[in-house]
Amino acid sequence: MSRLPSIFLSHGAPTLPIDPSLPSGAFGTLAAGLPRPGAILMLSAHWETPDPVASTAVKPETIHDFYGFPRALYEIRYPALGAPDLARQAITLLAQDDIAATTEEHGLDHGAWVPLLLMFPDAGVPVAQLSIQPHRDPAHHYRVGRALRPLADDGVMIVGSGQITHNLRAADFGARPEDADPRVAEFTDWFEARLGSHDVDALLDYRRLAPHAALMHPRDEHLLPVFAALGAAPDDYRLQIQSLGTYQRALAMTNYVFESAGN
Incomplete structure (x- = not known):
């Protein structure tokens, strides 16, 4: 089996599966272009712990960790099996x-099940979730990804789920995609240029070097999963970018695939 890519997903709003104005179909398109994994190890921005914790749930519940949304969203269940052996292997x-x-x-x-519902609607891929540590820096999460890298050779896809820009206070929920704050593109262009050139040192120091970093991420919990996905990538990774636009003026949705150049 060839090495599986690691990926980073901008999972957007919880309403992604039910709001036709959002690019939900793009997640299925992304999955269709990837090898189907035997299991997924998911690092979501919405599970925060002091140290890494891996879930050994055999039948993980669908957590509706949000409020004030349409009833239809709370009725969704994503019945994927857990992957307790994978969780223990990760530890x-x-x-x-x-x-x-x-x-x-x-x-x-929802950082886990919302994108997975769109990518693998049959819920046929077992999933283990791994927490993030928002009080720790990007280098910690990169190191976590590096430690987990061998899993990609065993049919496991390591997925980081967050948002490439995430400042809800700067969001305008009535804005159109064409109303995007130009500073969003300045940040994402900088970030993607460094991803493309494998400039890991600059990426890990993004808070100091990237334009508008603190504005794009007042807290960086939604960006930290990308560093785990980057750490899990092969040294010779080839970057695939799926840009889905910017919503609510300040919330960019971009997905990254880090695949082996030899695949």
């Missing part, structure tokens, strides 16, 4: 790199 790999981690049973938050 072992982290421990080998001296990263303290543990396990518990945890469901799939």
